[in-house]
Amino acid sequence: QSLADIKSKGKLVVGIQGDNAPWGFVNTQGVQEGFDADIAKLFGKQLGLPVEFVPTAVANRIPALVTGRVDILFATMGMYPDRAKSIQFSKPYAANDIILVAAKGTAITTPADMKNFAIGVARSSAQDTAVTKVAPEGTTIRRFDDDAATIQALLSGQVQAVGANQFYPQRLNKSQPGAYERKLDFVRQYNGAGTRLGQKEWNETVNAFIDTIKANGELAKVYQTWMGFQPPEFPTSLEGIPFTVS
Amino acid sequence: MGYTLDFSVVIDALPSLLWGCLATIGLAQSGMSLALVIGVAGVVARGSNQRWLRGLVIGFVELIRNTPFLVQIFFLFFALPHIGLTLNPTVTAILALGLNGGAYAIEIIRGGVQSIDKGQIEAGLALGLHKGQVFRMIVLKPALRAIYPSLTGQFIMLTLTSSICSAIAAYELTSVAQRIESDTFRSFEVYFTITGLYLAISWLMMTGFSVFSRRYFNYPTR
């Protein structure tokens, strides 16, 4: 599959998250919205093709891509070496801070303190990976299907802390103002677009697009809209994750 | 499709998958035991002459039968803490499975009790036995025998339903599989494998059920 194939098909089919606001979600009118959706629309505009969104869940993002149901993933895909074995990542186009959030009184100051509490995370998310890596042996980690369930678990006291992304604190404090705070910073993690392995030309097209929006300020605009701040510096390489087809 | 199946990751993860199987069987067993207790108690309560008690049982059965399990387990997990009852995921899962299976068990066992010839009950009463004795000694066993296939079928369903317990982070086969999948991104291999494992578990349970039935219902019928 190449750019030409997609052009001849007449539309760009994008795999995206359907329930992960503000990254990618279907609004109540049934329309796909979010940071990733805006990026994908820019890509479609540049290619001169209409965009068709296929909402995917965390667990089926990669299967949807490799079976050819979608042409590309803008699906909040954290860039990890393991995933890079199944799919081809592009250059990063977004960053996500992975942190630990708990109620103010909770005694966590170092990663070792996590051992004393039940920690909630959204299964297979970047937080899951980070918490699993940093937490001491024997820590109780509870993995939920999505962010909403994870946050609900913290609110209802089923867990005492949650592995979070940069959006969690404002969510939590909306329901109980000032009750929760950032306890630990784990990693800054980068998201890239995903294509099938070995599609050299298609990967180059995507990378060129990302370079363009970084340069012309479009990316910054989208960042401002959905996150309320400016994009960070992006690295030029990541260990074990090639951005291009070799 | 540019994707070749590679089951090596599944083979590496086999020990944890087998632990997951055990956890699933454990959840299912505990859920079933609870369901059976709820079932028998519910049938007794359903037959009481206390109107409110009958109404309560009917309401419970209808509520459970007409809402998805996922909604039920969420409710137990997230709502109970608001009234000061925080149960860990495993206990919540057992409770949810027990309540769900119990609602079906009430209906099934009630059907079994009704299938018992009224003459059996009358013969017991005529011998001077009391209502409770008649239920325990005369009605229960033949009733269970009559509904054994549907009851065990329901229990197999309950076992398969336990896969949904991963939604509240309970430890069982599906959650183990999802963990492996998120580590390895080998979705097909993992899902194919656990489909096979679930099949093996249900087959194992059916075998167990039929062995039990041959032992316990060892009296001949016409």
Place this chain on the structure above:
Amino acid sequence: MGTTFGLGELGFLIQGLKWTVLLAAIAFVGGGIGGLGVALARVSTSKPLRRITGGYIALFQGTPLLMQLFVIYYGLGLMGLMLPAWVAVAIAFTLHASAFLGEIWRGAIEALPKGQFEAARALGLHYVPRMRDVILPQALRIALPATIGFLVQLIKGTSLAAIVGFIELARAGQIVSNQTYAPLLVFTVVGALYFALCWPLSLYGSRIEGRIARATAR
């Protein structure tokens, strides 16, 4: 970004409910046709046919619906069969429902008194009129409560179509819950909607069951 649960959200859930109904309807129609075939095969005199359908039923009754959907949806894709999502889901649900309905109806056919088969044969009726005119009308009537019970299961089971990207009721609930961050409220409403859909069916089923029980008690 985050919203609160309001009329718009409720409307969205009801949109999801439509898909739930549609999926259940497809599954039920497909399963009805397939199930009839399975039931007839199960009571046939051909041993291979009974074996094959028996294995098929064991497979589909012995694995979670979630896995069936996943394996069929992506498995077909892996085999190079690219079907639209709703076709793949319809196939999966049809196969699932055929197994269950087939088993329910087999039970009903076998529950009929042997005398009904013999009387039909003694009158010289051949297989097709024997089944169509004598056996199936009676068996389906006996099986109606169980069939309705399964339909309720099926409606609840469509919630699993979410994993292949269908925005039906449960999935819509998940989406709204992720926007409002009020899963408890959202899932209560979702539960209530399922209940509103399923309860009348259940009531109807138990009414028929009562009627059949009274009729056979005579």
Place this chain on the structure above:
Amino acid sequence: MPSTATHTVDAPHAADAPLIVMEDVNKWYGAYHALRDVNLSVRRGEKIVLCGPSGSGKSTLIRCINHLETIKSGRITVDGVRLDDSTRSVDAVRSEVGMVFQNFNLFPHMTVLQNCTLAPMRVRGVTVAAAEATAKRFLERVRIAEHAHKYPAQLSGGQQQRVAIARALCMEPKVMLFDEPTSALDPEMVKEVLDTMVSLARDGMTMVCVTHEMGFARQVADRVIFMADGQILEQADPESFFRHPTHPRARSFLGEILAHH
């Protein structure tokens, strides 16, 4: 035993007092009047055969005697105990009254022996050993002791019915009620059950039997009672009843019963 059950004694509890007394008994099933002003008194040792067309209330009558049905009005007294819906009176009466049903109603999940020992152990509180000894005695009596360890489904209808008789006898009742005990049996098995009943009658048991076996009635009944529409229409000794039935309905009933024999 009877001494514990005297809390509602109405009549002198003498040996010549009737064992069962029904006075002005009325029974309704919803709007259907099933027993109309039934009066009946059964002496100790008396054998009564109850006959009449289907639906005439024969089963209802004998089921009222051990309170399997509750009555609307009237009085029923069994061995001096007035049946008044109280648990105590019901218990007292049931443990003195044995009953044998058309469909045997043996408990399928218990062996013959277990069927016979259950009630003595649970109701009378007898030990296993004593209950089994009694059971064996009565199984001997109905000539079925060699099947004591079989399950009901392994026996023929006639054998099952004899077990049912033994089971009732194990409670050592004062009166036995039979509701068409032979009508669910194949013709060849009828005789073995009737023989058992005849021998029971010879031993002086008080019996009330619903049956259409006219040979049996002739042989053992002290009194034949004819019912129709919930009423007792005629009572007489068997000879007069069969020779000269007075009521026209009894005549036509006898005609039908005997026509095809």
Place this chain on the structure above:
Amino acid sequence: MPSTATHTVDAPHAADAPLIVMEDVNKWYGAYHALRDVNLSVRRGEKIVLCGPSGSGKSTLIRCINHLETIKSGRITVDGVRLDDSTRSVDAVRSEVGMVFQNFNLFPHMTVLQNCTLAPMRVRGVTVAAAEATAKRFLERVRIAEHAHKYPAQLSGGQQQRVAIARALCMEPKVMLFDEPTSALDPEMVKEVLDTMVSLARDGMTMVCVTHEMGFARQVADRVIFMADGQILEQADPESFFRHPTHPRARSFLGEILAHH
């Protein structure tokens, strides 16, 4: 019709040839030998009553005649058609043989009329109008025409059994098989069914009846056949059979049957 069924004609198809011939028939249920070398020939218009103890193979014998059971060895010929397991011969035989069961086996979801018209329409391809005309004629004949639009559950047992007879007659069979047609009936209803059968016999229908109604046997049977253990032990006209049964098992059987009447 019979002309289409002559593909395996064995005997001259003459009016005086026997209608049913069974030669050396053996039937096994698994390891149980249910019919042992049965030989039987039934003339046109002959009425046969089959009796014998339970389990002797009476039902099995008549069920073999219309291939509800398959036989292990021997030959069965009905109206010149040899039953050889082929669909054609089975079809040919079944459409000439009517059968009435102990439990009536009416189709509960169809009205009386529909019960009677189903087979003529589906098997003989008769039109609705013709089938209904025939059905009404036979319902008339069994005196039940006024219930034509009722469902079986709305009828008494005796009425249901008469409908079952009419249903079989609607196929205008050459022979009627009856398997204990009155044994599931209440005593008062037995007579109405027997009367119907007697009138059928008077009209010259060939009949094979399993029954213990000895009055009926005396009245219409040309021959009484006594079976035991899967064998035919005795055949005679009713008078001689009832007066002087020769086989000891027949004697004891008659003794039991008649003892309590």
